[in-house]
Amino acid sequence: NAGVTQTPKFQVLKTGQSMTLQCAQDMNHNSMYWYRQDPGMGLRLIYYSASEGTTDKGEVPNGYNVSRLNKREFSLRLESAAPSQTSVYFCATLLPGAYEQYFGPGTRLTVT
């Protein structure tokens, strides 16, 4: 039972390159979330998916796209990476009927 897994753990991109961050959960939760964490800013919601087949923008969606491939997987894509997207990215799922979210270990992304 791995919980929430994220790949890759680390990535370095050049400006303009694209990449997809992967997230998978084995807890059978409906809702999934993508956050970014920057120094002094806490975690900010990029996109979320309340259930399979639905996605919605969060607080900072510009420059990102998401896909909820199935109930288990929720991916985040950067089409043309920019240095401002250098951050740590966390995926999370929501315990049904509760408040708390379970987070993955994060992906540290650097855009040069």
Add this chain to the structure above:
Amino acid sequence: DQQVKQNSPSLSVQEGRISILNCDYTNSMFDYFLWYKKYPAEGPTFLISISSIKDKNEDGRFTVFLNKSAKHLSLHIVPSQPGDSAVYFCAAGGLTDSWGKLQFGAGTQVVVTP
């Protein structure tokens, strides 16, 4: 504009003493509040939550207090242990918004010294 604020970026406390972390919010529509703990190179882990209909919730060494009139909550850790050294995030959500959408504070780094 940050709706959840943690104004103390760091806190140092002696082992065995009480740690008090503070959090203020501006949105009166928040219905529930959570505290998360984060170690370096790991994802945040859930600690404790409180609904806006309560003013206190306790779980072992952790107690969260909510003062709705002041839009303020605090986390008390008693007694503090070395393993409590981490960054603590306050978060808030509203029932009228999509369930699970959270606003996070910037975090407070806690260091527990021997």
